[in-house]
Amino acid sequence: MLPTELLIHRYSGEEIIPKRLKLEATNVAIASELISLFRDVVGQTQGKLNRQLQELEGDTPDYRMKRGLAHLLKSAMCTFEIISPLExxxxxxxxxxxxxxxxxxxxxxxxxxxxxxxxxxxxxxxxxxxxxxxxxxxxDLAENRILTQFEEPTPEALLHRYNLSQVQGVFYKASHIILNVHRNDPGEYKLLFRYLKLFQLMTYIEGDADHGFTITIDGPASLFKVSTRYGLDIAKLIPAMLHVTKWNLKATLQTRDFYTNEPKLRHFSLKDDCGLVTHYPPGKPYDSMLEASFADRWDSLKSEWKLEREVDLIPIPGSVMIPDFRLVHPDGRTFLLEIVGYWRPEYLRKKFSQVRQSGCDNLILAISERLNLEKAGVKVQDTPAKIIWFKDKLAPKAVLAAIADSN
Structure with missing residues (x-):
């Protein structure tokens, strides 16, 4: 994504309109020149790359656009390493x-x-x-790090990434977002909710898979203290939205008047025909390295129980719950597995509230011993689920033992 100083937008009344680059010859040529520059500097220092970018940028009025394209190449498609015999x-x-x-x-x-x-x-x-x-x-100085890898995009892909990043930047100061998704394939809903879960967004969800969902998202400007980090998490959701067929959203933005510096509300809307292109893969993301590691270890385990990632939505008041995994036995028995390893207190309270409301009698809850549940106001004894405690990694054998104890 782009830092705030490289965001370019204009106003139309209360609407904010982010800058988008057309896929025309002039812009494609600029993108091609930048990509070529990065390609030629592979194996050399970041300092040399920066100097060449400054020369290319020159004193032209479109320097912010060039600087934004270069930022995306450098931050998302380059690997810089410290090359030294010792640290x-x-x-x-x-x-x-x-x-x-x-x-x-x-x-x-x-x-x-x-x-x-x-x-x-x-x-x-x-x-x-x-x-x-x-x-x-x-x-170890930034300017002396070596560009060792460059994942070269096409000029068109770079322009698409730039346009998407400009739109994402709008959400850095969102105070309220209403997202409507409807008439979609069930798999698209699941992917969307997994991304909502992955980015730990504060949401209120109404609806069902048959009629669609209305999702209310609290933005960073709605918190007692504006969190830039949370604003980035909301912005990360936009590329995920582009995998959904039918949707629209409206956002309220907490900005300041250019002349008076007084708080000023503005609005932004987006829908499925926006023309943006996502760079997120269509596959189902793991919510954490912990889940990915558990799935890999389960694959090497010889067990009759099959581990499934695709789990049905469990509707609960104001939200939906998507357990991390489902365990299926050839005889038809099933268990749901939810891994709780995230520390934020409001997330923990919400998670355990969801578990209590789910009404699932076949749920296994794996909880990290590193979590301070007491400080978060969570009482495990009130949780109607089989509890497993783990330290750094969740062992598949511990899950199998919990299943055996439940029989």
Whole structure:
């Protein structure tokens, strides 16, 4: 996404209109030139990349647009790494220690680097050259990091990403969002709700899969203290929306008047025919690395129980619950598994309230021992589910044991 200073929009009454770039020859040429620049700098420093971007940017009036495109390439499609024989801080200590044993002089520097290169070659069991030491001394500075990988997009894909990022930036200061989704495939609803869960958004949900859902989302400007981080989480939802066929949303934005600096409400609306293109994969995301790790470990377990990711929506008042996994036995028995590893108190209270309202008698709740449930005001003993406690990783065998105890 784009930082606030690179967002470009205009006003039409109370409506805010973010800038979008047309896929025309001029814009495609600018995107192509930037992509070519990044491609040519692979293997070189971030400092050199920045200097070349400044030269390309020049003093043209469209510098913010070029800077925005470059930001997306750098932040989303580049990998910068520290290249050094040792961690730079350790390397500096070693160089300074060697240098302390000689009189400071221009002639002593090459001797110090040669001696340390010989020492490190023996220690690391690979050849280390003086030039590598010289380059690695301050390799941890941002400008000295090396561009090692560049996932080159097409010019059109970069322009689509830019347009999407400009729209996402509108939601940084949203105070209230109403999202209507209707007449969609059940799989699209599930994917949307998984993203809502993934980004830990504060929502109130009404409706069902047959008639559609109305989802009310509280924005960062509705909190007692505006949270930029939460605004970013809302913005992350927009690419997920583009996987849904029928939808529309209206957002209320808490902005300030340009002249008086007084608070001013503005509005923004978006719908399924907006023409934006998502870069999110259509697959079903895991809500955390914890869930992904559990699924991988289950695959290596020889068990009659089949682990399923696609779980039906469980409607509850004001929301829906989508358990993380379903366990299915060949004889027809099923259990639902929900993993609770997120620490935010309001999330914990909401999660346990959902469990109590779900009415599921086949639910297994796996809870991290690191969570301070008492501080969050959660009483586990009031939870009508089978409880499993875990530390860092949830063991599949612990889940199988819980199933066995339930029989």
């Amino acid at each position: 730079p801080q350790q390397l500096r200590e070693r160089v300074f220690a060697f240098a302390a044993n000689t009189l400071p002089s221009p002639q002593a520097t090459p001797q110090t680097l040669n001696r340390l290169a010989d020492s490190l070659s023996k220690e690391l069991e690979r050849e280390v050259f003086p030039d590598q030491i010289r380059a690695g001394l301050y390799a």
